[in-house]
Amino acid sequence: MxxxxxxxxxxxxxxxxxxxxxxxxxxxxxxGRLQVGPSGDFATSPSLGPDFAELLLPQLLQWFQQQPGDGPLALIETGPGEGQLALQLSEAIARDAPELRERLELVLVEPNPGMAERQRALLADAPLRCRWQSFAQLQESPLTGVMLAHEVLDALAVxxxxxxxxxxxxxxxxxxxxxxxxxxxxxxxxxxxxxxxxxxxxxxxxxxxxxxxxHVGLTPWLAQAAAALSQGQLLVIDYAHEAWRYYAPQRSxxxxxxxxxxxxxxxxxxxxxxxxxxxHLCLESLERAAAASGWSLLGQRRQGEALLALGLAQRLHALQQGSPAELADLLSRREALLRYVDPSALGDFRWIALQRSGAVGAQPLFLQDPPLA
Known part of the structure; x- marks a missing residue:
């Protein structure tokens, strides 16, 4: 007031x-008032369990493998929330790609002190090296690797x-x-x-x-992100509509x-x-802002389709092989996997991949056809 x-x-x-x-x-x-999770103010895909991070991992590994040379790499998460996705990904990388452990660091860009404090507590024993940096600090020595913006851009002031x-x-x-x-x-x-x-x-x-x-904040945010990443990819995961849907007369x-x-x-x-x-984001506005900020569009897809391309159906099938003693956990994981692809909820998120410098490599895994088996 x-x-x-x-x-x-x-x-x-x-x-x-x-x-x-x-x-x-x-x-x-x-x-730091908001709490993320099923028992908090709102749920996100990572807050439902580790399966989301494990499905995302092959896409990140593909991009890490496309980086030239054998120098240091970074997984940069912007707006990390409670830190759950960062922790889950660091654990999955240490387990499934231990050869990256010495080269890879986890960098968190969190402008809000209250959230950063909770992230530090959760990630105190993470298997990857972690540091918190601002975009301004990263611009002094830009990194090579992959940047994630999971449910970040929808909270930029409009x-x-x-x-x-x-x-x-x-x-x-x-x-x-x-x-x-x-x-x-x-x-x-x-x-x-x-x-x-x-x-x-x-x-x-x-x-x-x-x-x-x-979305007046898109171009400044994407420009800062581009200046922080010398080479690599940015994956935006958020609610988004095409302009014809976003600005339809009936959406008053x-x-x-x-x-x-x-x-x-x-x-x-x-x-x-x-x-x-x-x-929500407008896809055309995002694409224009990205191009103006030095990013190249690799493609976009709904989350349900992206996760199916990364093996979600196979993961669902594998749950059937669990023992009766694991029934409660298996049912909880099954519910989470189905929520990830529910077209009326999380499944309607868009995955938007952008490239920063360097030659474009193979088509991102999440844009490919789902595996047959």
Whole structure:
């Protein structure tokens, strides 16, 4: 409230979203309030068990093997959450690719102190060397390897844009009285943003009040990521839509959602700093931002299809060979594997692979046809 008052009673939505998520004292991530997992605020694929990391591993190993020479390699995870995926991958690499253990380090890019503290506790005994670095620090000595962005870009602050019946305007957050917040229209869009928006929202004007998001943080984030990686791949795993779906007339309130305690809400103003805020990616916006930042697109696929290409069906079949004593664990793993590919949930995530410098190698495994046996 004090910040809004100091700003004149209104701020762009991106400013509010950044405060609500990343403020080091009051933000949901910055202060470490959010808990990731089935018993926390929301579940992610790694929080359901180690199978997700083990299915991802062959893809990472293919990319590590494509790096020239025998110098040091890095697995860089941005926005590592609780650190579960980092731990699971380090354990799988130490077990299944021990020859990489001396060459490979795990680098975590976590801007939020509250989350970094929990990650350090979980990874204290990880089998791979671990260090925490910012993008700015990595840019001083860029690394070679693979970078992961699993459910990261959907939490970048977005602008909300509103069609008022005659013009496009920014939507922001305003102060009502002394203690209430509301979404309120602000100034018209800049000419540059208007041109970008027009390129992705063709056809007739939207109805008055139609609102959506614009991912202003994508290009800066991808530019920082590119400067931190001298050669290698970036795998983005996140909810995403094609522009024709994202900006369809019937999607009149965008994709912005709030999550807390396994509950979802379309009200982003609930208890600021206590709810996760997330917005889907637009594939075309991501691809344009990537190209402008020095990345080459290798391809994209839905998570369900990607995991089937990496052997999920075979892993499901293998569960049938377990002993009766393992029944509870086997059923839990089976449920997790099915959730990974459920087209109404995690299975609709997109895997988007980008290349940084160097010659493009063989087609990524996750883009290939699933194995027959």
């Amino acid at each position: 004090e910040r809004l008052q100091a700003a004149g009673g209104w701020v762009p939505f991106s400013t509010y979203m950044d405060w609500a998520l990343h403020d080091s004292s009051h933000g949901a991530y910055g202060a 602008e909300r844009v509103l069609w008022d019946g005659q013009d496009w305007r920014l939507q922001g957050v305003s102060l009502v009285g002394d203690a209430a917040l509301e979404l309120a229209a602000g100034p018209p869009l800049s000419e540059a943003l208007r041109l970008e928006l027009d390129a992705l929202i063709p056809g007739p004007s939207r109805p008055e009040g139609w609102c959506t998001e614009w 309130n965008g994709t912005l959602m709030a999550y807390r305690g396994q509950r979802a809400s379309d009200d982003p103003l609930l208890e600021p700093g206590h709810w996760d805020l997330t917005a």
